[in-house]
Amino acid sequence: MHEFEVITSKTEGKVLFAAIDNPPINLLGPGLVRDLVALIKILDKGDDYKVVVFSSANPDYFIPHVDVTRIAEYRAVAAELTGEPSLSLLFRRLSETKAITIAQIAGRVRGAGSEFVLACDMRFASREKAIFSQLEAAFGQVAGSGGVQHLTRLMGRGRAFEVLTSSEDYDAGLAERYGWINRALPDNELEPFVTALAHRIAKFPHQGLLDIKERINAVALAPADDYRHDSDLFGKATQNQETKDRYKAILDLGFQQPGNTELNLGEILGSI
Amino acid sequence: MHEFEVITSKTEGKVLFAAIDNPPINLLGPGLVRDLVALIKILDKGDDYKVVVFSSANPDYFIPHVDVTRIAEYRAVAAELTGEPSLSLLFRRLSETKAITIAQIAGRVRGAGSEFVLACDMRFASREKAIFSQLEAAFGQVAGSGGVQHLTRLMGRGRAFEVLTSSEDYDAGLAERYGWINRALPDNELEPFVTALAHRIAKFPHQGLLDIKERINAVALAPADDYRHDSDLFGKATQNQETKDRYKAILDLGFQQPGNTELNLGEILGSI
Amino acid sequence: MHEFEVITSKTEGKVLFAAIDNPPINLLGPGLVRDLVALIKILDKGDDYKVVVFSSANPDYFIPHVDVTRIAEYRAVAAELTGEPSLSLLFRRLSETKAITIAQIAGRVRGAGSEFVLACDMRFASREKAIFSQLEAAFGQVAGSGGVQHLTRLMGRGRAFEVLTSSEDYDAGLAERYGWINRALPDNELEPFVTALAHRIAKFPHQGLLDIKERINAVALAPADDYRHDSDLFGKATQNQETKDRYKAILDLGFQQPGNTELNLGEILGSI
Structure with a gap:
């Protein structure tokens, strides 16, 4: 339908x-950020869509x-929409756009992948196939694109500490118990459930949905300055030698490529 | 004991x-609002009661x-207590009165019924017989009497979005997992459990209970202006043609009357 | 390793x-407060430790x-660190120190015991052996050392009301469902799980962990004035005759001593 680079739309x-x-593993880079900028501009008009469902074409990786x-490259692309080179503020803008957004999650969402689905209005995940992680602590970094803000509010101080400092993998069942997602569903029920929910909501008057969104966000969406602060801490840490060394070590093990390191990253991060 | 219109008290x-x-279905109208105004005045004195348990005489409907x-009529009655024609502020006043309030829920609580139990200090529900819904989105409206405020704080941004935009029915088990209620209990254990809890709390010194109430509310009860804002959005939407049309459609199907439409409202709202 | 009075360290x-x-039951008194003051001073330096695991040498009682x-005595000791005679502010200082703190809980945590583990960054508990309670309401008091602040944020208004006004005992399963703890684990898995988690986190760069701690606390740690307010209410209530009478009654039943009253305190508080 639309001309996106790395999103197939219907x-x-x-x-x-x-x-x-x-391909090969749905990394979040300049292409996806360009698509998100374009998509948010479409949604911001508030004319064409009431509901958006995000899913992945890759069964092993969502993002x-x-x-x-x-x-630096994808941050510059994000700045086209937000005026600031920050994935953090781009995600926050997604949380404010004029459609209800639903993440339908199978495969891995780690780091900014988790933060992307947290920026959506709802999250439903495959009980068998979804894996969640905030991996930043393993590199000496803060989850800088909304992860701290959303997870602390969704799951409370204790569980947020665990998730954000452990860099561990969490399956969908535990993610549901912790409030990371709305619900874990059997894999074969996930798509029908989300599709039906999306169409149901899309029957309701648009202005009411936008009023609800504005009022929930007034309670639960963190101020832009808190996103900026987290993002700055993330960026600053990239200059630390220890952080650079740890990225080099994991890249040498196959990070960012298909294979065992990306599939079992939670376990591997505990050993570097 | 007391002379209420639509409340039987002991x-x-x-x-x-x-x-x-x-009867027939425990609609919230001027009668129940008059009773709540009278009851809050009694509780505000802080002399006669430490704990109040709200239940329903109708097995299918709580509210x-x-x-x-x-x-317009019940809003005017509410104004006798709050000075403003708003169910929203009446419910908020209930959350501040000088007794601990417990909702013992069997049957349906939808819309302002859900918001009434959310205004209580605790909620226990029949696992088999309680049904929960915020139905306002189906009519292009915001949950204007505290629903947005309480649910976003209780269940977090993602689940609040789902509940508030879907207008779907939720059973007690899912309501418990989402934090809408304290606990779902087997129907035959519900009343004994709540009765014992109420009497236990009533043994404890009154001033301590009021101190606890004041301190919890300082953290978790939204400011009156947020209630006003939600209430105004709800009221404004009642003037929209699309909202009027959807109310007319559902009234033509038996809304507000005993029968299938009220029993299975969640499903039916998805089809109008 | 270190020279503590009532803490054994490794x-x-x-x-x-x-x-x-x-011994005999791990009461929180001047000895433990002196140890906590000394420990926080060590941790505040940020040199020696990244992670601290708190456990109990007594299988029946944590605190x-x-x-x-x-x-009055332990409050005076706390003032050595905080400048104010308050357990509340000491616990809040623990929540801000330069290490990630994990409570590994078996046995009873009631009152300030619960508030101590709530001041830790994470809580894991023995499914079979941990028992949780905020017992202050039974004495006409507010949980004055962070209990109201943490529990209301962790479990929401309704469940916080139940826990804080009922003075009831909660097992680890229910504590997990309510968000009081991160997770309940089978007793034989608890120590290995927490040990592995502590060592995993300790591999990660220290500054990143401290950044994460600062950012989570910015969202979820209540202001010091709210701790002070709760603590003052607790202190003021100790002067009430009804509170004094109830303490005398429970002390006459064996409170503070090994035996049935301390083991089954939740039940007994419902009968005085």
Whole structure:
């Protein structure tokens, strides 16, 4: 339908289905950020869509994390929408756009991948196939694109500390118990459930949905300055030698490539 | 004991048991609002009761929602206590009164019914017989009597979005997992459990309970202006043609009357 | 390793294991407060430890509550660190120190015992052996050392009301469902799990962990004035005759001594 680079889209009435398709492992880089900028501009108009469903074309990865070799590049693309070179503020803008956004999650969401689904309004995940992680602590960094803000509010201080300092992998069942996602569903029920929910919501008056969004965000969406602060801490840490060394070590083990390191990253991060 | 219109009451020591009894389906209208105004005045004195338990005399309905044909009327009654024609501020006043309030829920609580139990200090529900819904989105409206404020704080941004935009029915098990209620209990254990808890709390010194209430509310009860804002959005939407049309459609299907539409409202709202 | 009075400590790399060992029942008194003051001073330097694990040497009690006969004494000790005679502010200082703190809980944590583990960054508990309670309401008091602040944020208004007004005992399963703890684990898995988690986190760069701690606390740690307010209410209530009478009644039943009253305190508080 739309001309995206790494998103395959399909429109059904007022619902847009957007599948992330960026081989080989759906890394978040300049292409996906360009698509998100374009998509948010469409949604901001408030005309074409009431609901957006994000999914992945890759069964193993939803978004595994950012492409760590292209941070400056994708940040510059994000600035086209937000005026500031920050993934953090781009995600926050997604949380404010004029559609209800639903993440339908199978495969791995780690780091900024988790933060992307947290920026969506709801999250449903495959009980068998979804894996969640905030991996930044292993590199000496803060989850800088909304992860701290959302997870602390969703799961409370104790569980946020665990998730954010352990860099561990969490399956969908535990993610549900912790409030990371709305619900874990059996894999074969996930897509039908989300599709039905999206179409149901899309039947309701648009202005009411936007009023609800504005009022929930007034309670639960952190101020932009808190996003900026987290993002700055993340950026600053990239200059630390210990952080650089740890990225080099994991890249040498196959980080950012298909294979065992990305599949079992939680375990491997505990050994570097 | 007391002379209420649609509440049957019973006093045991410092505990008041208040059963809503407004046939045929316990709609929230001027009668129940008058009773709540009278009851809050009694509780505000802080002399007679330490704990109040709200239940329903109707096994199918606790409070299904407001009487949509009498909104101006019950709002005027609420203003007798709050000085403003708003159910929202009446419920907030209930959350501040000088007794611990417990909702013992069997049957349907939808819309303002859900917001009434959310205004109580605790909620226990029949696992088999309680049904929860915020139905406002289906009519292009915001949950204007505290629903947005309480649910976003209780269940977090993602689950609040789901509940508030889907207008779906939720059973007690899912309501418990989402934090909508304290606990779902087997139907035959519900009343004994709540009765014992109420009497236990009523043994404890009153001033301590009020101190605890004041300190929890300082953290978790939203400011009155946020209630006003939500209430105004709800009221404003009642003037929209699309909202009027959708109310007319559902009234034509038996809304506000005993029968299939009220029993299975979640499903039916998805089809209008 | 260190010279503590009632804490037995062991160092493994950057992890400190601190077992509370204050026979007969691990009451929180001047000894433990002196140890906490000394420990926080060590941790504040940010040199020796990245992670601290608190456990108990007593299988029945982690910390059952404060020694109610020595409140003025331990408060004075706390003032050495905080400048104010308040357990509340001491616990808040623990929540801000330069290490990640984990409570590994078996046995009873009631009153300030619960508030101590709430001041830690994470809480894992034995499914079979941990028992949780905020017992203050039974004495006409507010949980004055962070209990109201943490529990209301962790479990929401409704469950916080239940826990804080009922003075009831909660097992680890229910504590997990309510968000009081991160997770309940089978007793034989608890120590290995926490030990592995502590060592995992201790591999990660220290500054990143401190950044994460600062950012989570910015969202979830209540202001010092709110701790002061709760603490003042607790202190003021100790002067009430009804509170004094209830303490006398429970002391006559064996409170603060090994035996049935301390083991089954939740039940007994419902009968005085």
